[in-house]
Amino acid sequence: NAGVMQNPRHLVRRRGQEARLRCSPMKGHSHVYWYRQLPEEGLKFMVYLQKENIIDESGMPKERFSAEFPKEGPSILRIQQVVRGDSAAYFCASSPEGGNSPLHFGNGTRLTVT
Amino acid sequence: QKEVEQNSGPLSVPEGAIASLNCTYSDRGSQSFFWYRQYSGKSPELIMSIYSNGDKEDGRFTAQLNKASQYVSLLIRDSQPSDSATYLCAGGNNAGNMLTFGGGTRLMVKP
Numbered sequence: 001n002a003g004v005m006q007n008p009r010h011l012v013r014r015r016g017q018e019a020r021l022r023c024s025p026m027k028g029h030s031h032v033y034w035y036r037q038l039p040e041e042g043l044k045f046m047v048y049l050q051k052e053n054i055i056d057e058s059g060m061p062k063e064r065f066s067a068e069f070p071k072e073g074p075s076i077l078r079i080q081q082v083v084r085g086d087s088a089a090y091f092c093a094s095s096p097e098g099g100n101s102p103l104h105f106g107n108g109t110r111l112t113v114t
Numbered sequence: 115q116k117e118v119e120q121n122s123g124p125l126s127v128p129e130g131a132i133a134s135l136n137c138t139y140s141d142r143g144s145q146s147f148f149w150y151r152q153y154s155g156k157s158p159e160l161i162m163s164i165y166s167n168g169d170k171e172d173g174r175f176t177a178q179l180n181k182a183s184q185y186v187s188l189l190i191r192d193s194q195p196s197d198s199a200t201y202l203c204a205g206g207n208n209a210g211n212m213l214t215f216g217g218g219t220r221l222m223v224k225p
Contacts, residue, residue, distance in 0.1 A: 031211060042217035043158065043202065056212065091157055100146040100165065100206055103213055105157040 002027065004106035005074075006092050012112045013082045021077040021109045025094030031055075032075045033093045033103060034067060043091065049075060082113045117141075118205050120216035128224050133190040135219050137203030140184070146206035147179055148213065149188045153199045162188060193223040 005024040013019050025032050034046040045059040049069035060067065064082075069075040079086055089110050093103035117140045127133045139147075146165050150158035164170045164177040164186070176189040186205070190197055200218040207214070 033213075035215075043215040045212075045214065048212060095211070101211075102146075102148050102160045102163050103204075104160065105150075108157050 004029075004092055004094050004104055006106035006109050008109060009107060010110045010112070012114060014114055015083055016081050019079040019082050019086070019111055021079075021090050021092075021111070022074040023077070023092030023094075023106060024074040025092075026104055029094035029096050029104070031095045031097070032069050033095075034075075034077050035091045035093065037089045037091060037108075039088075046077070079111075082111075084113045087111055087113045118203055118214050118216040120201075120203050120219045122217055123220040124222050125219055126222045126224060127193050129193060129195060131193050131223075133193045133197065133221055133223070135188040135190075135201050135203075135221065137186040137188075137216055138184055139186065139203075139205040139214075141205060141207065141214070142181075142184065143208035144205040145208070147177070147186045148204045148206075149175075149177060149186075150202040150204065150215075151199045152202060152218065158202055190221075193221075195223050195225050197221060198223045 007022050032049045035043040037043050047060050047067045048056040064080045066078045089108045091105050091108045093105045095101040095103050119138045149162040151161050152158045162177040164179045170177045174191045178187045200220045202218045203216040204213040
């Protein structure tokens with residue numbers, strides 16, 4: 001029973017490049033969440049998606065960041081024109097349909113902007 | 115702004131002792147609460163969930179929920195050095211489909 005799959009595990013980008021982070025939820029899970037974690041800090045919510053819908057993006061920076069969860073394929077978190085401050089661990093989590101379910105996290109993508 | 119608050123620590127306990135981790139939350143509509151453990155450089159791992167007032171035990175872990183006081187705690191009995199990690203408390207929203215995380219408490223268990 002595969003868990004939440006994220007790739008790549010590590011991503012290095014130069015300032016100004018684009019970063020694409022991918023997440024495949026657990027089998028049977030239709031809700032996907034993206035969180036960002038800076039070194040020595042807690043998890044900060046970014047965006048919550050269901051298939052083809054963004055449910056809550058209140059944690060997403062207004063510019064350069066976007067997310068999608070298409071009908072087919074993984075969820076994508078896209079960061080355009082990356083800056084050094086974007087360096088962080090980005091975690092994807094999924095949960096099944098319905099409320100009050102725990103989130104199951106992937107191993108994360110560590111983004112380093114040089 | 116719905117918040118979940120934790121003391122950042124570090125909380126240091128000797129091996130074999132009981133570690134007590136605490137969390138408060140501001141959203142009175144929260145119905146679900148979770149404790150995650152995160153080792154350095156790793157992803158959060160779910161260790162306990164609790165939905166109703168009282169205690170819930172699972173092995174060496176006991177979660178406690180007091181909705182009137184908006185307080186959640188995690189007790190770890192017979193602490194081991196392998197328990198040394200950051201413990202994240204999370205609360206669900208009214209609909210139960212969103213989690214807000216606290217900043218985490220770093221636990222250090224000394225041999």
